[in-house]
Amino acid sequence: MEVTVDRVALAREKDDGEAVLNRLALLLGTPVEKINDRLKTCGAEGAKPPPVCWNGSAYQPVPVANGIDPQTAINIMERSTDFTGVTAQLHANRIYPAPFNVNAAHILGYLGPVTESQLEAQGNSDAYDRLRRTDIVGRSGLEAQYDDALRGKPEVTSLAIDTAGHVTEKLGENAATPGNYLVSTIDARLQSVVESQLVNAVQRARSQGYPGKSGAAVVIDVTNGNVLAMASYPTYDPAIWVGGVTKKQYDALKSSDSLSSNAIQGTFAPGSTYKVVSTAAAGKQGFNLGGYYGCPEQYKAGNQTFRNFESHGYGTISLARALEVSCNTVFYGIADTMWKRGGGLDADRTAPDPIANMAKSFGLGTKTGVDLPGESSGRVASRLFKAENWDAKKDSWCANALDGYSETRKTNAKLADFYTALDKENCADGFRWREGDALNAAIGQGDTSVTPLQMAMVYSAIANGGTVYQPRVVKGIIGPEGKVVKNFTPEVKSTVAASKSTLAFLQRALPGVTLRGSGETPFAGFPLGQIPIASKTGSAQVTGNKVSTSWFASFAPANNPKYAVVMMVTEGGTGSKTSGPSVRKIYEALFGVNGRSVNPARSVLVGGAPKLDLPKVRSDGTPVAPKGKNSGVRG
Structure with missing residues (x-):
């Protein structure tokens, strides 16, 4: 319930409504000065x-x-002569019901x-429906979009107003029109599982002694x-914004880094999950995938040594096995050959760049187009990017080199020497x-950065045979x-520039990661014979002394793909130990897995599939919604 005061009605009172406001203040249990401050027009003399x-x-x-109680409202309505111009x-x-x-x-x-x-x-x-200063608008998420x-x-x-500011007549009235309903693609039961499993992954990282600062998870x-489903950690209670937040609350939200979505706004090195892109580029360049x-x-x-970080040496192995054990040196060799073919160190910015071009055909380096505001584009490491970055920064680099970081x-002095040498180069x-x-x-390091949603769309494209869809959170209004x-229909953003045979190779090779490769441990005992999981782990190195970013990217069933699940945890260690177990739990929820048993009736998706x-x-404007335990709302 809300109490409003009509200042025009108060002005007609002999004392300009002073007695009315004193009675109202007493009834509400608030200082009359507070009510008077609220009634002053912003910009007027003495207005706060x-x-x-x-x-x-x-x-x-x-x-x-x-938020007044019903009895207070009844008192105001029953004593209308005492409360002229006051309405309850x-x-x-x-409100945010938070189902499940x-x-x-x-x-x-x-x-x-x-x-x-x-x-x-x-x-x-x-226009009568234009925005006014008193309006509340969507500021983020679907509310803003x-x-x-x-x-x-x-x-x-x-109203018609005379020169003295008095209302002389009513000129017209426009009736209110309710807003529309948005119908999201998000499944509440699945979203609940994904959110809790993301928290579990972060806690798992911390239990291993890693910072586990943030993370994200996406199901496509x-x-x-x-x-x-799409979750970001850390998060906040959306209800905190109802009625406005205090400066202390807002400062706490900012310092916790919980306001931005790591799923669509955070960009991170993808590490070995990017090797599927390099593999697709290798196939297009004529490398023998078999x-x-x-x-x-x-x-x-040259004078640099590049080592395996996720595996030791395995001798001569197939490319499929290289994906399974995440052998960096296989991909170093492929990338080195491509680099030399493209002209090596003497090539200009227009020289061939097969891995970068393949990444762009997967939609990396550009926004996915998801119907949420503030999405990041990410970045694809390439000859062109490095040249354009130099164009933008060379003046600063040269000036710093000349100054010597005084x-x-x-x-x-030692740090200044290091920075100076770097900027000279x-x-x-x-x-x-x-x-x-x-x-x-080639292994998803260096300048490449992606959002978890972008990586989910990469694995979705591999799963469906090469179609990069524009992800969507709302399916209808x-x-x-x-x-x-x-009624929104699927939109195709692009088609992967890889042959059907190359995509088929990836579809065949990635289940091996889960069966006998770096993704094997978290899926031990999972009924992979019934629901094969195609996956790729990643432990992306970051600058400084920070712990690697944990990635687990996947789709399933590998032989009839329906869902892609991607999870990452910053400073979380390996993909297999930190993110992998939570991805498994998500698949168990999706397919109704209990131990080695699979029962679609146990799926968190009602009917075992997403509702379209x-x-x-x-x-009368009320939606037909689930009731009781099916609603997921207590009460």
Whole structure:
């Protein structure tokens, strides 16, 4: 319940409503000064800054209290002569039911006051449903992406005012129109599992002595690109924004790094999960995917030595086995050959770059197009990127090299010497795509960075035979009267530039990772004979002394793909030990696995598959929703 005060009605009282406000303050148990501060128009003399002052129309009732109890509301309504111009009425509040204890904060988003830039963007619009200073708008997530669809239209009364500011007549009235319903692709039961398993993965990293600072997990329907579940850690309670947050609360949210979504905004080195891209590029360049390659413990390129980080030397092995045991040196050798074919150190920025080109055909380096705001593009390491980066930074590098980092030198001469030498080299030829750059790029290191959602779409494309879908979180919009406003259909973003035989090779090879490779341990005892899991682990190295990023990318069933599941934990150690066990639990929930038994009836997906149809909305505007335990909501 909300209490509002009509200042026009108060002005008609002999004492300008002073007695009414004193009685109201006593009833509400609040200082009358607080009510008076709220009633002052922002910008007027003595007005306190927003949100204390009133930022709306002088002729619009001003909310002065919210969340009042029913008895207080009854007192106001029954004593209308004592409370002239005061109204107690129901007020719409955003609530978050959290079915099955789902958080989904980074998907749902939150509401906040309209911004100056949004108001200015309207120009001189006189539309009755234009944004006003008192409006609350979507500020992130689906709330922001679909703000226009969700908002509806307000009830607006047009009044005639005389030169003294008095209302002389009502000119017209526009009735309110409810907003639409959004129907998401997210399955609440599955989302609950994914969120809890992501937390478990973070805790698993910490139990191994790693920081496990953050993480993300994504589940994609590989047949259409629908996002069935997506979680980010750390997160926050979306209800904290209802009614506004304090500066202390906002500062705490910022310092915890919980406001941004690691699934779509965070970018991370993909490590060995990127080897599927390098394999596809090798196939396109004529390398024999069925052939054998040397897997020594280390690989020398010029005066540098590159070692295996996820496996020791295996001698001569097949490319499929190289994926299974994640042999870096096999991919170093392939990348080195490509680099030399492309002109080596003397090649310019237009020279062939097969791995980078293949990555771009998988959709990396560009936004996936998911219907959520703030998505990151990521970055693909390449000759072109390095040349363009040099164009942008060479002046700074050269200036720093000339200066010698004089300020740093005052306290740390050794560090200043290191930075100076580095910038001298970058100033002179930082545009060159060196041998080491090419080798690092082949195993998902160096300048390459991806979002977990991007990597999920890569594995979805491998699973479905080469189609890169535009991921989607909303599958439909339904009007308040039950009419379907929009039914979204799958959209293809691109097609992978790899042959059917190359994609088929990856589909055959990746289940071996789970059967007898780096993904074997977390899936020990899983009924892989019934539900084969195609996977790739990753332990991406990061700068400084930080622990590697744990990755586990996968799709299943490998012989009839339906879902792609990707999880990552920053500073989490290996993909197999940290993320892998949680990915297994997600698949158990998806397929109804209990031990070695598979029962689709036990799947968290009702009916054993994602729902594609839209729910019904009754003519009175209420949706037909599950009840009782099927709703996932207590009460």
